[in-house]
Amino acid sequence: MVAPVMTSTGAGPELYFDGDDESRARGLYQLLREDGALVAEVPWLDRALARRLYDGMLTIRVTDTRMMALQRQGRIGFYGGAEGQEAAVVGSAAASLPDDWVIPALREWGVGHFRGMTLDSFIAQIFGNAADPSKGRQMPCHPCDRASNYVVMSSCVSTQIPHAVGVAMGMKILGHDDRCAFGYMGDGGTSEGDFHVAINFAGVTRAPVVLICQNNQWAISTPGMGQTAADTIALKALGYGVPPMRVDGNDVLAVFDATSRAAARARSGGGPTFMELLTYRVSAHSSSDDPTRYRDESVTEVWKTRKDPLRRMRTLLEQHGWLAPGESDELAATIEARVREAITRQEQIGPPPKASLFEDVFESPTWLLDEQARETR
Ligand SMILES: Cc1ncc(C[n+]2csc(CCOP(=O)(O)OP(=O)(O)O)c2C)c(N)n1
Ligand SMILES: [Mg+2]
Structure with missing residues (x-):
């Protein structure tokens, strides 16, 4: 069973990837230690990539904080953030290519943003205003972005998983060999x-899909200990013949590396991979939740401080001279200004026109829909 605080094995690439599937499902792949030191040499890491990953994580942290404040001020209806999970989000996003498809769950808006969804579009979708591509029909935090294949x-x-496997099966049928879902x-x-249905299909059809589980150790108030009797979540994939990986989800470098390997397997006809990214839901489940009522927040504090994914990456950046001391605060201030400007722009836009209620229901409206539209007018 998954313990609330897990220490990593600190296994570098050789130690981890030279094992068998079961050892990969029980182990924990890590490249960047909690103290910001590298476990092994990372030859593909340079300043540009490191800064991109950090910037992506910081953008999520700053935006989520603003959005939660907006919800508390009564300006938006709902919000569910990804505090503490930014490395899992950004590390996996960075392994995707523009033609790939992303079928997200609740905490992945940062994947959409990393792939090109603008802050304005994301925030329009939170307000559900006339600029919202979903025309105000979705809950906040359920964004989409057609241009970057980021599905609403x-x-x-869990319904996202059969969707993702189905998209991947479609790619295979269409011969889109260089893509994955x-x-x-x-x-x-x-x-x-x-x-279970979806991962079984993924295994049988060898669909080009990367299944990514953000194990944040809570499902609203249900802890990991009460969720499964399996020793790790990654072990579940073994029974379906899907190769598993278990990764330190607060280590953006390990997440990026492992997801890149999984995506490369999918793109080269090697089939699916299941990834368990071990992290922690530092925030409440959503703006409608109060975790102090059901969990020990001293554990949360450890994940918020010592295990914080941003702090870890910031230390690495500073030690390499890729980020000057204090520069992170300046970056955060710049991002916050951008977010505030986008909020100002989007809050001024009114709701979608009432007539849009009747759009996109059928290809051509039925007589009943026409009648309802007339009555509404
Ligand atoms: C089928 C279904 N059952 C219950 C819910 C209510 N619900 C919303 S989120 C959630 C917990 C999800 O936990 P997890 O999959 O661990 O994702 P996390 O919120 O931790 O990112 C539940 C039970 C739902 N949305 N759908
Ligand atoms: Mg969870």
Whole structure:
């Protein structure tokens, strides 16, 4: 069973990837230690990539904080952030290519943004205003972005997984060999029937899909200990013949490296991979939740401080001279200014026109829909 605080094995690439599938499902791949030191040499890492990953994580942290404040001020209806999970989000996003497809769960808006969804579009979708491509029909935090193949999230836990596997099966049928689908889920999602059906299909059809479980150790108030009797979530994939990887989800470099390997396997005809990214939901489940009522927040404090994914990467950047002391605060201030400007722009836009209610329901409206539209007018 997954313990609330997990220490890593600190295994570098050789130690981890030279093992068998079971050892990969029980181990924990790590490149960047909690103290910001590298476990092994990372030859592909340069300043540009490191800064891109850090900037992506910081953007999520700053934006989520603003959005939660907006919800508390009554300006938006709902929000669910990814505090503490930014490395899992950005590390996996960075391994995707523009033609890939992403089928997200609740905490992956940062993947969409990393792939090109603008802050304005994301925030329009939170307000559900006339600039919202979903025309105000989705809950906040369920964004989409057609240009970057970032599919709107279904609220029903785990339904994203059959969608992702289906998209990947479609890619295979169409001969899109150089692409893959990324399907996200939470730890709770792996207890749903959809997970088992989808991963079974992924294994049987060798679909080019990377199934990514952000194990943040909570499903609202259900802890990992109460979620499964399996020693790790990654072990579940073994029964379906899908190669697993278990990765320190607060280590953006390990997440990027492992996801890149999984995506390369999918793109080269090697089939699916299941990834468990071990992290922690530092924030409340959503703006409608109060975790102090059901969990020990002294554990949260450890993940918020010592295990914080941004702090770890910041230390590495500073030690390499890739980020000057204090520069991170300046970056955060610049991002916050951008977010505030986007909020100002989007809050001024009114709701979608009432007539849009009747659009996109059928290809050509039925007589009943026409009648309802007339009555509404
Ligand atoms: C089928 C279904 N059951 C219950 C819910 C209510 N619900 C919303 S999120 C959630 C917990 C999800 O936990 P997890 O999969 O671990 O994702 P996390 O929120 O931790 O990212 C539940 C039970 C739902 N949306 N859909
Ligand atoms: Mg969870």
